[in-house]
Amino acid sequence: MLNRYPLWKNLMVIFVVAIGALYALPNLYGEDPAVQISGTRGQSADETTLSQVQQVLTENQLSVKSITLEEGSILARFPNTDIQLLAKDKIAEKLGNNHSVALNLAPATPNWLRSIGANPMKWGLDLRGGVRFLMEIDMNTALTKQQEQLQDNLRTELRQEKYQYTGIRSGENFSTIVTLANPTQAQDVQRFLRRQHSNLDIRILPDNSLQLSLSENALATARDNAVEQNISILRKRVEELGVAEPVIQRQGAERIVVELPGVQDTARAKEILGATATLEFRMVNQNANVDAAARGLVSADSEVKYTRDGSPVVLFKRAILGGEHITDANSSNDEYGRPQVNISLDSDGGTLMSNATKSAIGKPMATLYSEYKDSGRKDENGKSILEKHEEVINVATIQARLGNSFRITGIDSSAEAQNLAVLLRSGALIAPIQIVEERTVGPSLGAQNVEQGIQAGLWGLLITVIFVGLYYRKFGLIADIALVANMVLLIGLMSMLPGATLTMPGIAGIVLSVGMSIDANVLIFERIKEEIRNGRPIQQAINEGYNGAFTSIFDSNLTTILTAIILYSVGSGPVKGFAITLSLGVAISMFTAITGTRAIVNFLYGGKRLTKLSI
Known part of the structure; x- marks a missing residue:
């Protein structure tokens, strides 16, 4: 019979959406302002440290939601940021330099969700705050270390070839001077070392010693x-x-x-x-x-x-x-x-x-x-x-x-x-x-970015929902349900993936995927309307609408996903964040817009004699 899903396929759609909603749920609980106390230089916080922290909080009448000691680190959660900042100062004053006392944001996810591995999405530096280090390499030490390794190798190589030397020492610009016991062997030793070390410039000095130095390319x-x-x-x-x-x-x-x-x-x-x-x-x-x-x-x-x-x-x-x-x-x-x-x-x-x-x-x-x-x-x-x-x-x-x-x-x-x-x-x-x-990028700047990003996403979603609902009527409402399910599944999947992080460009990718995900339903609905205008029965028009539009939807979404993969492979952190959310959003939209909406349409219209369709 046309437009009827078997029971297993309907259960699969319900199960996938339910799992997505479950793992997206921790994002609603937010985070608690917290203070993290850990030892410095390899030491750890212990029960004594925990007692000291509790004593400080009690003496200063600072209310705390919870305080735990795990893996050598103490995490104290507070009701608001004012108490958090005051607690950090008091704890740092009490513990001194032997412990690191840092501000933190701890997820407020309930234990029953954490027990099944459900955690909120990880946020990037532009949203979450964090630290940025600019590090400089001590190249002199690196070249000195390489020089010492060369000298150690030279001693072994010359002994093995029976070339006697009276000294191997360091020269200028990371060069090495080899003083031979028999000056007449200088040219023989030079030829031998050139074969062994092709990246070195080797020349004979006036005193018949050898100078080995790195060439410009080797340097x-x-x-x-x-x-x-x-x-x-x-x-x-x-x-x-x-x-x-x-x-x-x-x-x-x-x-x-x-x-x-x-x-x-x-x-x-x-x-x-x-x-x-x-x-x-x-x-x-x-x-x-x-x-x-x-x-x-x-x-x-x-x-x-x-x-x-x-x-x-x-x-x-x-x-x-x-x-x-x-x-x-x-x-x-x-x-x-x-x-x-x-x-x-x-x-x-x-x-x-x-x-x-x-x-x-x-x-x-x-x-x-x-x-x-x-x-x-x-x-x-x-x-x-x-x-x-x-x-x-x-x-x-x-x-x-x-x-x-x-x-x-x-x-x-x-x-x-x-x-x-x-x-x-x-x-x-x-x-x-x-x-x-x-x-240090503070969480206040990140909070502003989050607020602006969420507003942009909600406004984009709202405008799309209203337009589609008014234009396609009942089928538009079905598409709106699929669009909301798409957002829920995307958030749930981002929360489940260990390496996925939400950044400001990632929010842009989510907003863009909202618009792109509705394209699939537009193609399907327009194809259904076209089949009805051509005189096909409504049940057959629905079937042809979904089957006929699938190839176009798959091709367009596949090219978008391939582009996102290229962006991810060659891009840096922010570009990768955009590529991840865009590719996931487009891939999920193929499920919600095709399989999800058809499951609802089949439930409402499948197997019925229809003379009119609200589309």
């Missing part, structure tokens, strides 16, 4: 690689922060812009993004006199490093391997409940560790933690000078030959172990970076 490539690799690592760290739709892009030759929408805990963000932590695993020199080494009397192949409590440890300079071989790291507790970090290495790292430890069973191996910190001084160009801080966090006796997986202990707290695991898992920055500019 530019090294700079580009450092920036691109740091951008890649920053993206991984942002993922660890749980920020959706961040903007991480290059600006100029040595700078990177990072925008984190919704982030209010700027201390935590700066700690994770700016940290240049890495590990090195080195053997302990047991033959060295520790007291003498602490006074500067140490052999050329060793150096003195210190533990957190200031105890000296003599380590061999040559590292077994570094953090670049770490593929995964996660924190846990050992059998005694003490925090530890479990390390996984790549194949090369596993081989290096295995070769180094197979003959070192019973000997101590140290884990050296390194990071760069702002020294508080500036150079002649006004840039902050970074200082390298190193600390031996663990000295353990090798009990058996190690491979691709092992663990490190000696860490003070679980929060510190978790921070270290995050930094190692996302990778060590190729070069130190420093934050040269920090901007």
Whole structure:
């Protein structure tokens, strides 16, 4: 029979709309003004901190909706922003510099919705507020590090080829000077090194030593690689922060812009993004006199490093391997409940560790933690000078030959172990970076954008609903129902997708999709009217209207979706937000405008003898 849907198809339409409405529901509850308290430098908030916060709120008679302690962070919700701001100041005054106290907005979604994974849409920086960092890469340190790696490789290569040398040292402009023991071998060594290092300019100096320096192209490539690799690592760290739709892009030759929408805990963000932590695993020199080494009397192949409590440890300079071989790291507790970090290495790292430890069973191996910190001084160009801080966090006796997986202990707290695991898992920055500019976008500006965007969307929806209802009468009302369902499904899907974020251009995409979604119904209704004018029976006209218009609707919507995909693939954050909402809105409109409206039309008119149609 014409224009009758089977029961399963009607139930499918009802089920899809119901699920969309359910997951769109959290957006009606809004957000609570909140204050977030977390520890700094890897420490965490605990029950003692919670008691202090509760005491501050009680003493100052500040009403609080709820206060919870989860995963080392305290979240206190307040009835309004006035109490929130006053509470932040009082809590910060009480806790001091040991804790980060930041303003936040916590979703007020009921627990029963959160239990099924229903959460409100994520908002972008222009709507939600957040932080924007401008970071600058310390290229001198990056090139110095590359120079040190080159010198280490040169020592190995020259020894293997039986070329004797008396010294390998650093020259000007990141060059390396090799002084040969036999000057007559200078040309032979030059030819050999040119084969090994094609990106280097190698020339013989008057004293028959060799100077190896980066060519202009190699220098530019090294700079580009450092920036691109740091951008890649920053993206991984942002993922660890749980920020959706961040903007991480290059600006100029040595700078990177990072925008984190919704982030209010700027201390935590700066700690994770700016940290240049890495590990090195080195053997302990047991033959060295520790007291003498602490006074500067140490052999050329060793150096003195210190533990957190200031105890000296003599380590061999040559590292077994570094953090670049770490593929995964996660924190846990050992059998005694003490925090530890479990390390996984790549194949090369596993081989290096295995070769180094197979003959070192019973000997101590140290884990050296390194990071760069702002020294508080500036150079002649006004840039902050970074200082390298190193600390031996663990000295353990090798009990058996190690491979691709092992663990490190000696860490003070679980929060510190978790921070270290995050930094190692996302990778060590190729070069130190420093934050040269920090901007916080307040939620007040975002609230104005949201209000204007919602007004534009509602006015567009209202005008469309009124026009379609008046022009197409009863069928117009059916199209209006489908249009509202389209909006509900779009909001629900945006709330469900983990990587989808609503931005101001995204709101523009929603408004545009409202107009485009009604186009499908216009095509269908006009085709039905045309079939009726041509003398077809009403039931057949309805059937031909939907079937005949489908190809045109599909083709036009497909080209729009393909354009949106291209925009998403080549665009930046705001353009991606527009592309996401437009493509989702158009795709959903094909369901609501074709399947949804036909389900209603079939329910009202299917299988009936009709002589007149309200269209």
